[in-house]
Amino acid sequence: MITYKTEISEFDWENLVDLYDETNMCIGLGQKRETEKIRRAFQNSYRFVTAWDSGKIIGCARMISDGECYGWIHDMAVLPAYRKQDIGRTIVEKLLEGNEGLLIGLTSSFEAVDFYTKLGFKKHKTAMAKYPGRSDYLFD
Ligand SMILES: CC(C)(COP(=O)(O)OP(=O)(O)OC[C@H]1O[C@@H](n2cnc3c(N)ncnc32)[C@H](O)[C@@H]1OP(=O)(O)O)[C@@H](O)C(=O)NCCC(=O)NCCS
Numbered sequence: 001m002i003t004y005k006t007e008i009s010e011f012d013w014e015n016l017v018d019l020y021d022e023t024n025m026c027i028g029l030g031q032k033r034e035t036e037k038i039r040r041a042f043q044n045s046y047r048f049v050t051a052w053d054s055g056k057i058i059g060c061a062r063m064i065s066d067g068e069c070y071g072w073i074h075d076m077a078v079l080p081a082y083r084k085q086d087i088g089r090t091i092v093e094k095l096l097e098g099n100e101g102l103l104i105g106l107t108s109s110f111e112a113v114d115f116y117t118k119l120g121f122k123k124h125k126t127a128m129a130k131y132p133g134r135s136d137y138l139f140d
Contacts, residue, residue, distance in 0.1 A: 002087060003052045004094055013039045015057045016050065023077040046071065049094045051078070051087050058082045063095045063104075071099055073106040092119055107137065 008016065013035050020030025020038065029038050042048050042062055051059035059078035065071035073095060078088045096104065107129060108116050131138060 002058070002082075002085075002090075004090065005050050005052065006047060006094070008050055008057075012050075012057065015055075016042070016060060019057045019060055019077055019079065020075070022079060025077040026075045047095055049091045051082075051091055053082070059087045059091055061088075061091045061095060063099075065099065065102060067099075067102075069103065071096075071102040071104045073104065076106075076112065088115060089119060110137075 017030050017033055017035050017038055020026035021033065022030075024031060026038060026041075029041075045062040046065035046067060048060060048062035050057050059082060061073055061076035063071050063073050073092065076088060076091065078091075096102075104121075105124070105127070106116065106121065107127075108121075129138060
């Protein structure tokens with residue numbers, strides 16, 4: 001059975017890094033195994049939701065927010081073997097629970113656009129972003 005948590009113990013950060021390593025997400029910090037940076041980033045987030053199969057984290061995402069006006073979703077990942085089982089949808093729903101009045105933004109990966117569309121997100125006409133380096137996601 002898949003279970004969901006909004007807190008994880010001190011011992012589970014490596015488990016979370018494994019998820020981002022295996023999915024090459026979290027801006028590559030997982031593959032560099034920057035556990036402390038990931039821990040700080042998640043602990044400084046408004047909320048994060050992990051999905052578990054027994055003792056293994058098989059999905060996660062987090063939301064950065066002021067809790068009043070805006071929220072931003074990042075680092076959505078589900079292990080390949082667990083995809084298309086509504087785990088990603090459940091994680092996003094749990095992130096948004098009680099935050100229905102917030103304006104929620106995100107930048108999708110190329111492959112997740114249809115996923116977010118199914119969850120009710122729409123493309124933004126004027127969204128802009130600034131990255132620390134170059135990115136295939138930005139127009140020149
Ligand atoms: C995108 C991702 C999180 C989806 O997780 P998931 O658990 O498979 O998604 P769900 O099973 O909850 O899917 C919800 C709906 O979206 C659809 N969906 C999921 N992934 C999809 C995809 N890649 N293309 C089209 N539809 C997709 C599902 O079929 C389902 O549709 P339904 O309501 O008609 O049944 C997962 O594929 C993933 O981790 N991808 C790699 C990392 C990534 O790109 N993350 C997004 C970063 S912004």
